[in-house]
Structures are given as C-alpha cells and as structure tokens.
Amino acid sequence: MQDGVAAAMESLDLFRQLTEAQRRSLAALARLEDLPQDAVLLRTGEASARLWVVLEGRVALSLDVPGAVEALLLTLGRGELVGWSSMLPAPRPRAVANARALEPARLLAFDAGDLQRLCEADHEIGWVVMRSVLAAVGRRLTETRLQLLDVYGKRP
Amino acid sequence: MKPRLAVIKLASCDGCQVTLLDLEDELLAIGEALDVAHFTEASSRFDPDGPFDLTLIEGSVSQPRQIPIVRHARAMSKRLVAIGACANTGGLQALRNWANHEEYLSLVYARPEYIETLAESKPVSELVPVDFELNGCPPDRHQLLEVITAFLVGRRPNIRSESVCLECKRAGHVCVHVAYGIPCLGPVTQAGCGALCPGKRRGCYSCFGPRENANTGSLADDLERKGLPPAEVARRFRLIYGWAPPFRAESARREKP
C-alpha cells in the first residue's frame, strides 16, 4: 500500500518541490482511499479532519439549497485538493459544502492533525505544503470569481 | 386584433400630444394600424381602464392625484413610453423644485387651500419603470412616428443619443458657436430636433435635454471663457431640462459663489 502512496506522490506536481526525504516523511502520513461512486467524503457542517488529493476519478463539491435541488459548485479532478480547510488553524471551520465521488475515485488522504504536526515540526516541509494549499485555494478563488461573472449571460 | 394605444396626460401643455396630431400624412395609417382606445385630446373615446399595448404618457407628476394615474398606466400597459421633457425630467415646471413650494402657492393663488400639488415636479420614471423615453419639448414628430413604427414592426427605435452637432453638421449648417460666437448647448444636447435653432443662427437652448455622456463642465467653462458670467451659465442649464441630473449638477456648480 505505501508503495502505491509513494508512487502516487511522485506523480503529482503538488509535491514536486519536496526532496526525496521530505516526500518520504509526508508519505508516511498518507494512505490511499478508493471510493465507489456517490461515496461521501465530507458533509456540510462536519468538522473536516482530513485533506485529500484526487488521484483518479472526480469529486463533486455541492451545496444544499433549502427548498431547492442540490447545487453542484465544482468538480475536482486529478491533483486537486479536497478539504483544504482542514489545514486552517484551530478551531477548524466546519465544511460549507458536501464532497462526494462523482464516479469511482482514488484519493490520497492525509490526517489533518498529523499533517499539521509534521508541518509544525519541519518548517521546510510545512512551507512547501502550505504554499501548495495556498496556490490551490487562490486558483479556486479566481475560478469562483469567473463563475460569479456569469460570462455566458445575455450581456457581453 | 389591433394593438390598443392610449395617450395619457399629466402636468403638461399638451404639446407632445399635439405632435402626434401633427403627423398629418401618417395619421390615417396610425389609425389603421392601432386601435386608439384612449386619447382625450383627439377623440371622444374614453377608456382609461385599459389594458393597452402601447401607452404614450405626457407631462410630469406634479399633483398627488397623478400618482395613481401613472401607476395604473404602468400596470395596464405592455409598453409605456414617456414622451417629452415633462415626462422625462419634470419639465419647465420643475423650475419650482428649486423654490419654496408653499411660498409660491400663497403668492400665485388667491385660495391656495384649493390647490393640491407636490413639492416637486417629477419625471414619470421616478414613480414607475418606463420602457422608453422620447426627448424633446415637444418631441420631433418624425421621432414620435419612429417610436410608434418600431413598436408595431418590432424593431428598436432609431433614436440616437448623440449630440445636436451631428445633425447640425449633416445639415451643413455653419456652427454658430465657432463662427459667430453664439453660446450653443448643442454639444451637450441630444439630437432629434434636426438642429432647428442653429439652422436659424440661434444657439441651442437644449429643449431636447442632455445627451448621453454630456460633458457639461467643459462646455460651461468655455461659455465662461467667452464672457458669460457664471450665473448666466447656470441659468442656461436651468431651463426646460434643468432638472435632468447632468444639467442640474452643472447649474448647481456654476451657481456657487
């Protein structure tokens, strides 16, 4: 199993800046999760305790809209983070969206507590991890703004 | 079924409605194309209840009793077109908006208690949304015909928000501002009149109101450079369309000591 983790981490851009040794210590905290279609990773209101990286398949983030159908916000694919808010300092915010596998999916899962402790203990690793998380969040913010612009609306 | 037309009047001189009647060559065709359901200026038919497909509304909202008339017209009309300076921006009678309304009432009327008016003369659009505003005091009859035709055939009316200068130059009139030093509001006024005044060697006094993106400040500076005192510049902006926001702001700026 851990061989699979190491290989998966090596294949991701996310961890490319880590040294071999750093990647090994990170890999020690990770495990592979295989999810069937529609498996739920996160539910709105839960305090998330894990950070996932999608390896295969797609994960959908959705919002429960009272009195209406569930709204899909974003689908995430290979190399993208799920549950990044678990990396925020305590008290960790509760999830504001649901995350579920849109199709059978394989993910790399980290226990957020372990990961934060490692980052705290080894700031070299911590810097790379937090920068990767920030890059992912920043990109998602930009993309969300584009969605808000509703560019396909009737006005150019 | 022919589309039903209503022509409604608020506080106004009736000149805009008369513009419709001035369409002598087209009046019969308009009567053929539209069912004139309510037009008290021209017809004894009286059907203010509606519903209407096209309503032309003239005049400003100047009295409390006109408020429900406007709301009713909006509710009963598929398209509501405000025609003329009064309906667009309050009109000439909006000059009272700068004065003390109670004082005016007591000066003008022997029994002011019989008079019910609002403190301000308001445009129709301040009360209800309008589908189109046709400028002019009164509007140009060809433009009015264009609004009606465009409604009937389903196109957007060719009413441009450009300056009077374009019409003036297309007509080949010599610019009165440049060639004779006559102050002219044409550059900040919406076209539509056919540049009538400059064609008769008079400056435009903006009876069609501000055009889109009117740079009133630069023109007012120029009028002052040409020797008009600021108070006179303010007066020129405070006339028929004086209550229109760009002109209102400019007259306020020039009025300051």
Place this chain on the structure above:
Amino acid sequence: MTAQALARDDLGALFDALRAEGYRVVGPTLRDDAIVLADLRGPEDLPAGWTVRQGPGTYRVERRDDEALFGFAVGQHSWKGFLFPSRERLVEMRREDGALEHRPAARDAAPLAFLGVRGCDLAAIEVQDRTFMRGRHVDPGYDARRRAAFVVAVDCLEAGDLCFCASMGTGPGVERGFDLRLTELGPRFLVAVGSARGASVAARLPLRAAPAGDERRRRDGLDDARAHMGRTMQADDLPGLLFGNLDHPRWDDVAARCLACANCTLVCPTCFCFSVETVSDLSGTEARRDRAWDSCFTVQHGQIHGATFRPRIKDRYRQWLTHKLGAWVSQFGVSGCTGCGRCIAWCPVGIDLTEEVAAIRATSRPAVAMPPPPAPAPAVREPMVPATARVTAVRRETDDVVTLRIAHEIAFRPGQFHMLGLPAIGEVPISIAGGDGRSVDHTIRAVGAVSGALAALEPGHALGIRGPFGSAWPLEACVGRPVVVVAGGVGLAPLRAALDTMAARPLDYPSVRLLYGARTPADLLFTDDLQRWAADPRFAVRVTVDHAGADWRGDVGVVTRLITDVPPDAVALVCGPEMMMGFSVRALCAAGLPAERAYVSMERNMACAVAHCGRCQLGPYFVCRDGPVFRFDRIARLFDQEGF
C-alpha cells in the same frame, strides 16, 4: 510646353466650359458670414476679397486688402459632403405575402465639378477613395460620384492659421490628382492640365501663354506658404507612438475638455464612419436601409446589444486620434490626417490635435510595431444589397437559441459570418455554424430585436443574407498538429463547421480536443454533435458548466479548468465571450502554448461588414475585414486595454 494663363476676367469661361461638358459647378462661396461649399453660378459667387481668421474653436471671415478669389483657408465644409453625402439611401426592401425583395436604392451621381480643391482636400478625397473604392468591397454610390467628378484644384500661396499640410505632405501646392489646376497670381491664373478631361475643358478656355516668371512666382508663393504654416506636427512615427502610449495621462487630460460632440469627425474630410438605419412604413411592408454620417464619439458607434465598448469620453477621443493618425496607416496604407486644421477650428472648446500629439510625444514610452495594410483583393460590388433566402428547417437548441437552416448556395470558410436581416427590423452579423454548399446553418441567440425576430422564423420564411465575410479559422495551419478547441456558451457555433471539417479529415487532424463551457447543462448547444465528436477516437470532448443540479454527471467549473496538459506543438481555436477568451488564452499560454498559435474570434459592432462604416474597429483592424478570427498575438496589446 509653355505655361498657360487664364485672365481673372475670363474665369466665367471656365464655368461655361464645365457646364458645356455636363458638370454642375460647386465651390466656395460666402454665405451666412462663412465660406461654405455650394452651387456656384459664376465667378461672382466666389468670395472675392474675403479671407478667414481662425483659432482653436473660432472662425471669422474678414475683408482682405485685395480682391483675391481664393485668398482663404479651408472652411467647415469639405468635398466629402458631395462624394459621401451625410445621408444616403442604400437598399430598398419590400415584403408582401411571404415574398421578399431587396434592391439597390437609386443613386444620385450627376457629374460635379469641384472648383477650388486645395492640396489637403485633394489628398483627403484620395484617402476616402481608399476606403470606398480601393478595398475588397466597392461602395457603388461613392465610386460613381467620384469617377464622374471633375477636380479644379487651387494652389495655396498663403497658409491659414491652423494649416499644417506641409507637415503631412499634402500641400500647399497641388502636384497631381487634378483635372485642372489654378494658381491665383493677381490678375490671372496660371493653369495646369492634369488629365484628358482637363485638357478637353482647357481647350474651351481663352488661355494665353503665361508671362515669364509666373512659374517662379508660383514656387516662391508655395515656399512662402510652407514657411508660414499656422501649425506643425511631427508625423513620421505617429502610429507606433500612439499605440505605444495608450495609457498616457494626456488622454485623461484631453477627455476632461472633450465634449464628445463629434464636430471634429464630421468636419474632417477623411472621416468615413456611418450608421446604418432601418426605416419602414407602419406595416413593415416597405422598408429601407439608410446610412448617415456617424462618429466614434457617439455611444451607438461602439455598441452591441446594449453594451458599449467605449463608454468614456477618454475611450472615444483616444479611438479617434489613434485611428486618425495611427490605425489608418495599417488599415489603408495612408495617414487619415491631411493637415487641413478643420478639427481644431470647429471644436467648440478648441482642442488642438497638434498640441495633444506634442504632449504625448513629450513624455512618451517607445513606439510599437504596427501591422501592414492588407494586400489588394478583387473588388466586389453592391456589397450592401442582401440576397433573399428561405429558411428550410429550424432546430431549437436551448430556451433562447435556435439553428436555422437556410437554402443558400454559397462557399464559405469555417469562422466566417453572414449578415442576416429582416426588412423592417434590421441586420446583424451571425457566424456560419455549418453548410453543405446548398444550405447554411446559423445558430442564433435571441438577445435583441433583430436576433429575436430571426430566431422566431419558421420554415418557408424569407430573410436577407449578405456575405460570407471575414477571416476563417486557420484549418490549414492545424494540419498534422494537435488542435485544442476552447468554446464558451454560444461561442461553439462559429467553431462547429471547423470541428466538422476536422472530423471529416482524419488524416489531417489526428488529435482534436474540445473543451466546452456553458452556463448550465440546459444551455449546451449541439448535444448530438458533441456525442458524435466524442465517439470519434481522435476527439476528446470535455464539457463543463458554471451551475448544475445534482443530476449532472459532467464537470462543474469555469472552462479554463479544463485547460491542462496542452501539447507544445498544438494550435488553439478559442471562441466565446471576450472575458472567457482572455482567461482561456492566458491559461493556454501558461500551459506552454505560444500566443502565435492561439486564435480567437472577436465581436464588435458591425453594421456594413465590408470595412466601410468604421464601427467594428479594433485598433489597426476592422473586425469584419481582418477578423473576426485573429491570431492572438496580433491583438494581445488591445485585448486587455479598457475602452477598445
């Protein structure tokens, strides 16, 4: 050949000769305290003994201390009023009982003799010739009037207060392009013949040998005028200078003064922009399209479906000056300014372009390279008259989008567009979404009056069609390369014919990736085509939407999220809202694609579609002629520029 002269007292013979040859004589005359251009009865109508004093925003006629007939600089009127009238009917249409007829409007092309054309104004006529006669599409009315016109040029031996023809190389002397040229030397005119028509008129004149020294007096007079120009402008590098300084603070400064009244553009002898208006009777049976002088200073000039590309006065002044002195060279191979000074005199607040240019130059950033003008192309006549065609099938794509199949035998290249119109409603550009030589498909979203009326057509209905116009997707440059197609919303329509071409030629297009974004699953176009392409092993189709319900199994998120792993040798074809194209090309470039292999399809206000009306300008380009498909690096500088 010895120089010839015409006595001033014999000038009436010139009028007689011109009339004998069939011309109506027009020229300068004093009217309403200004020198205007109008019909002339004879020499007595010329402004003898008058001159003008001009400054920024002022013009006054004054008596001279002699009786010179041409002793004044150009006035408000220019000859364009005769060749390109301020209003002209273009097309007449009739719709009755389902039949639709389009015919060119009758044109007034009675031969005119222009008496007193100065060097700057003759240059201006030749500048407008390039717009209306020398491009791919010929304006038939202008062409007829211009060919019929007889030019009697007059040298300027005195410069006006606002003249700078010497800077622009258009005067003060007239050396070519005339039929006859007069040089006023006191009691006589030195006469030069410039054409066979000129010779024919000259033969009717009581010419005598000019006294020795007249040629020298002419040259001395021209030198004197050249030395006393009221204005100067350094003109050598203006296009690159202005386009290299689109963010110069002077644009804000001039915008505070500019009234956007459009006077400069209407008095300018070269400005050619016009609007096309649809006019009809109350029933819509009889309709016509008229054109009228328009200006880049009006909001309608740059407007499409209610939104304007140049909302601020700053955008409009900058559009005007960068076009006049810069983009014109790329569009037509000549500057749009002749140095006549009209725009300075007739600006109500006296904005002086020579001062504005000097101020920009004083603190400028380096000039940039500008594209060369396009190669000549065979001429097409009557470009404004639509053909009548019929709808054969209508397919509803989404709530507000339909595809019309129109019977129309025409060859087109994917990416081009047609002007589609209805007589009393108007005309709009619509991209070609497919065709088989016998019919064309047009996918139309109902957003305005015209597109709404087109989208409501039913099989059997007739409409007007003009084209095809514009540039195409670079399908030949894509041969043998991986192709990445990025489409947003209805932007898939202009790409559909290109995708079908690539689907039909498997050997040429081994790998095609289609990345398609839309608002919601219900807004996706061509769902059966998407499935057909997806079934082709060479195609990879990814679809993403901005908003979806839980039943959607595709992707959710902006289309740029799909842009990953771009092959370094790929070509990208991008079409959608401008904002979406900008982000997509940036993502493609970030993934390693060079900008010269990214193509986008632009949208601007197109009224004529033949590079005459000036409304669809995008810096040095016309979107209708040089676009709509552009190589991205060629427009990158303007892409993020606010107000273009």
